[in-house]
Amino acid sequence: MAEQILQIRHLRKSFGNNLVLKDVDFEVNAGDVTCIIGASGSGKSTLLRCINLLEHPSGGEVLFHGENILAGKVDQSAYRAKVGMVFQSFNLFNNLTVLDNCMVGQIKVLGRHKDEAHAIAMEYLEKVDMGPYINAKPRQISGGQKQRVAIARALAMGPEVLLFDEPTSALDPEMVGEVLAVMRDLAASGLTMLVVTHEMGFARDVSKQVVFMDEGVIAEQGSPELIFHHPKQARTQAFLARYLKG
Numbered sequence: 001m002a003e004q005i006l007q008i009r010h011l012r013k014s015f016g017n018n019l020v021l022k023d024v025d026f027e028v029n030a031g032d033v034t035c036i037i038g039a040s041g042s043g044k045s046t047l048l049r050c051i052n053l054l055e056h057p058s059g060g061e062v063l064f065h066g067e068n069i070l071a072g073k074v075d076q077s078a079y080r081a082k083v084g085m086v087f088q089s090f091n092l093f094n095n096l097t098v099l100d101n102c103m104v105g106q107i108k109v110l111g112r113h114k115d116e117a118h119a120i121a122m123e124y125l126e127k128v129d130m131g132p133y134i135n136a137k138p139r140q141i142s143g144g145q146k147q148r149v150a151i152a153r154a155l156a157m158g159p160e161v162l163l164f165d166e167p168t169s170a171l172d173p174e175m176v177g178e179v180l181a182v183m184r185d186l187a188a189s190g191l192t193m194l195v196v197t198h199e200m201g202f203a204r205d206v207s208k209q210v211v212f213m214d215e216g217v218i219a220e221q222g223s224p225e226l227i228f229h230h231p232k233q234a235r236t237q238a239f240l241a242r243y244l245k246g
Contacts, residue, residue: 002029004066005161005192006051006083011060013046020046022216024060026209028161033193035203037227038213039239044196045088047213048163051194052085077109084159088166090146092138092153098125099134102153110157117156124152128182144175148182155186162186164195200240204228212236 006028013021021043028034036044049055051062053069053076061068069079092101102121106112112120125131128148138146147167154162164183168176180202187193187206197203203210203224210227212220212235220227220236231237 002031004028005030005064006194007061007063007066008047008051009061009063011047011050011062012058013043013050013055014058020216021050021057024213024216024218026211026218026221028192028194029208030160030192031190032208033187033195033206034209034211035207036194036196036211036213037198037200037203037239038219042213043216044213045165048085048165048194048196052080052083052163054085081105081109081157082160083163084154084157084161085163085165086147086150086154086167088170090138090143090150090170092146092150094138096137097134098130098136098138098141098149101138101149102156105153106156120156121152124155125149127155127185128152142175143171144178147171147175147179151179151182151186161192161194164193164197166196166198168197168199200228212239214239 004027008024008026011021011024024047036047038044046055050057057070062070064079064083096104099121102125103117106117106120107114125134128151130145130148130152133141133145168179171179180199184206207224209221210224211218212227214235220231220233227236228240231240
């Protein structure tokens, strides 16, 4: 049986009187790719931010290897190195080079020696085909290239799970493919991934599990075959209708 890395139990999140997440439950197994789909405003990004502790949940549990990270005993920086995140808006340091962006977290959070951090950064920058751009600043490269740097930066921290929050939605259409290609390669390598995405083809082709969220709840979850070809819930069917006609 596959090892469960993350277990989300009865997770709730409110902003004032607005309940954004309502009793969310699911698991992430080692080596699996889980895609979270749903309309804008359904709670997908808030869920990822709660898992990564960028937002503090209003209730429930987030278990990492069986330990509730919301209990207050977890080193957040160390946890975020193990449960990395790739953001929609890249979040690179604009004053640092591509290479330094991929080294700074390793040195400051993980305490790696500069030489080791350099070697690891280069390994992952080359993996995402950004080796020729190591001395560039973020303003000098495209959006697709920035996102590939952000992925390399997250990988350099040695995560057990990588969270992706709509990683292609801020990109020009011609740049989406290059980022999805990197993500497909990572999935094929066995990296555990939790991906919020509007790219239904990626979710259908790469996922082990698809989670459909609607109005703060998981309306339906299952294999890509089940969700995309045999959805049981009317709201899942309605959400997918436009995609399936395409």
